[in-house]
Structures are given as structure tokens and as C-alpha cells.
Amino acid sequence: MKLPPFDYACPTTLPEAIALLGSRDGDAKALAGGQSLMPMLAFRLAHPTLLVDLRKLADLRGIRISARGVALGAMVRWRDIEDDAQLERAHPLLKAAVAHIAHYQIRNRGTVGGSLAHADPAAEMPGIAITCEAEIAVVGKSGPRVIPAADFFQGALTTALAPDEIIVEVRLPPWPAGRRWGFQEFARRRGDFAMAAAAVFYDPDESGKARNAHVGAIGVADRPLRLPAVEEVLNGRPIDEATIAQAEAAASACVDPQDDIHASAAYRRALIGTMVERALKRAAA
Numbered sequence: 001m002k003l004p005p006f007d008y009a010c011p012t013t014l015p016e017a018i019a020l021l022g023s024r025d026g027d028a029k030a031l032a033g034g035q036s037l038m039p040m041l042a043f044r045l046a047h048p049t050l051l052v053d054l055r056k057l058a059d060l061r062g063i064r065i066s067a068r069g070v071a072l073g074a075m076v077r078w079r080d081i082e083d084d085a086q087l088e089r090a091h092p093l094l095k096a097a098v099a100h101i102a103h104y105q106i107r108n109r110g111t112v113g114g115s116l117a118h119a120d121p122a123a124e125m126p127g128i129a130i131t132c133e134a135e136i137a138v139v140g141k142s143g144p145r146v147i148p149a150a151d152f153f154q155g156a157l158t159t160a161l162a163p164d165e166i167i168v169e170v171r172l173p174p175w176p177a178g179r180r181w182g183f184q185e186f187a188r189r190r191g192d193f194a195m196a197a198a199a200v201f202y203d204p205d206e207s208g209k210a211r212n213a214h215v216g217a218i219g220v221a222d223r224p225l226r227l228p229a230v231e232e233v234l235n236g237r238p239i240d241e242a243t244i245a246q247a248e249a250a251a252s253a254c255v256d257p258q259d260d261i262h263a264s265a266a267y268r269r270a271l272i273g274t275m276v277e278r279a280l281k282r283a284a285a
């Protein structure tokens with residue numbers, strides 16, 4: 001399908017990009033990899049009068065690993081994460097989740113910032129941001145601000161971003177050695193969006209009991225969720241069969257998905273329990 005008409009700009013600096021985005025009373029849109037925006041235009045779900053291409057903003061492309069954690073520039077592509085061997089240790093959960101995103105052609109172009117801004121409830125990166133308590137650094141006409149992931153996602157395809165704001169980077173807290181983790185996803189075909197996925201991690205204490213459990217759920221609500229009821233089951237307990245069974249039941253009980261064309265609510269409720277169970281088994285092993 002042909003795209004609706006729009007003006008196009010390709011700024012070389014961040015201030016220029018922000019000025020352009022703020023120049024159309026909310027009718028301008030950033031263009032990153034185009035992997036979500038182009039279909040939105042083709043289906044007439046978005047009608048921007050100006051596209052501001054971010055591809056020349058080289059400062060948004062870096063992956064920084066330090067004692068403060070992992071910072072991913074907004075224009076980092078899935079492919080960059082896949083190819084970064086250091087992330088294997090610095091953030092294995094991120095690596096595992098990104099491996100489920102789409103097909104390699106899309107992974108060559110799709111970006112971290114685009115995925116966060118698009119806020120698809122079944123997308124992996126927003127789920128990782130929520131599970132890991134990421135911070136999202138943005139800049140707009142009124143200056144920079146940092147938005148906790150928990151405040152960023154406000155509904156399906158809806159975020160806390162102002163129309164003139166650009167995501168600059170997402171910051172994931174440090175990943176201690178010895179952390180146990182698992183990521184499990186079920187999709188109809190490899191590379192499809194998740195029907196449901198679970199991201200879990202915990203830091204075992206000296207006796208092997210779980211501390212600092214974080215459990216995230218993808219694809220079961222209008223936004224990615226943390227599941228505190230499941231984390232409560234895990235904290236202070238050994239991650240054995242009895243705990244995992246209880247966590248699975250708690251995960252199914254604490255979500256409230258809707259029926260849709262892909263699955264019934266009951267199916268998705270059961271599925272997220274199974275994803276949490278499998279992720280915990282992976283983590284414990």
C-alpha cells in the first residue's frame with residue numbers, strides 16, 4: 001500500500017532533530033528503523049506531516065558497559081546487541097530476549113528506541129525494561145529527563161513521551177555475577193510477536209534461597225507487567241519444584257488478559273503460568 005504524503009528531514013544533530021520534532025504541533029514523528037512506523041503509515045494508523053530521520057545521530061548508536069550497568073543508545077539495533085559478545089556476561093537476559101525478536105532482516109534495522117517508543121505490549125524490549133527497572137533517558141524542547149520504565153508505558157502503543165521528545169538511551173542496572181535468570185517465550189512461529197513471554201531473575205543467598213526476585217510478563221496486558229505477587233512467592237524460598245508450582249499458579253492468577261483474535265483470555269492466563277514455570281526451571285538449573 002502507498003504511504004500517505006509527508007515531508008522528510010534528516011538532521012545531523014540532536015538539537016536540530018528536537019527542533020524539527022517540535023515544529024509541527026505534534027504532527028512530526030521520529031523515524032528510526034522504520035520497522036513499525038512504515039507499516040503504521042501504510043495502514044493509515046499514523047499520519048505525520050513530517051518524518052525526522054534519526055539515522056545520522058551517531059551519538060545514539062553506542063552500547064556502554066560499565067559498573068553502572070548497560071546503557072543502550074536509542075539507535076542500537078537488535079543486530080548490534082546480538083553481535084556484542086560482552087553483553088553475554090553483562091546482560092544475558094537482554095541477549096536472550098532479543099534473540100526472539102522478529103527475523104534477521106528486521107533485526108538489522110529495528111532499534112531499541114523505536115521499540116520502546118512504539119510500546120507494543122507483546123514486544124520483548126519494553127518487557128525487559130520493566131523487569132529490570134530500566135531508566136529511559138529522553139530529551140525534548142524543555143530539556144533532558146529520565147523516565148523510570150514503570151512510568152513510561154501507559155497502554156498499548158502509548159507512552160509518557162511528549163511529541164517533541166526523543167529517546168536518547170535506555171539504562172539497565174548492573175547485572176551481578178551469580179544472578180540466576182530465565183527468559184521463555186511462546187509465539188505461533190519463530191520471530192512472531194509473543195503470545196506470552198516471561199522474564200525472571202533472582203540473586204540466590206548463601207543458602208540458595210531467592211532474593212531480589214524480578215518477574216516480568218509480556219503479551220498478557222495492554223503493556224508489559226511486573227508480577228509482584230509472583231516475586232513474593234519466590235523471595236526467601238529455595239527455587240524448587242514446590243516454589244515453582246506456586247509461582248506458576250500465582251502468575252496465572254494475577255494477570256487479566258483479554259480475548260483477542262490469537263487466543264482466549266483463559267489460554268493466555270494459562271500460558272503465562274507455563275512461561276514463568278519454564279523460566280524459573282531454566283534459572284534454577
Ligand SMILES: Cc1cc2nc3c(=O)[nH]c(=O)nc-3n(C[C@H](O)[C@H](O)[C@H](O)COP(=O)(O)OP(=O)(O)OC[C@H]3O[C@@H](n4cnc5c(N)ncnc54)[C@H](O)[C@@H]3O)c2cc1C
Binds near residue numbers: 036111118
Ligand atoms: C514482520 C515484523 C515482525 C516483528 N516482530 C517483532 C517481535 O517479535 N518483537 C518485537 O519486539 N518487535 C518486532 N517487530 C518490530 C521491530 O522490533 C522494530 O524494531 C520495533 O518495532 C522498532 O522499530 P524501529 O526501530 O524500526 O522504529 P520505527 O518504526 O522507526 O519507529 C517506531 C515508533 O517509535 C518512534 N521512535 C523511534 N525512535 C525514537 C526515538 N529515539 N525517540 C522517540 N521516538 C522514537 C517513531 O516515531 C515511531 O512512532 C517486528 C516488526 C515487523 C515488521
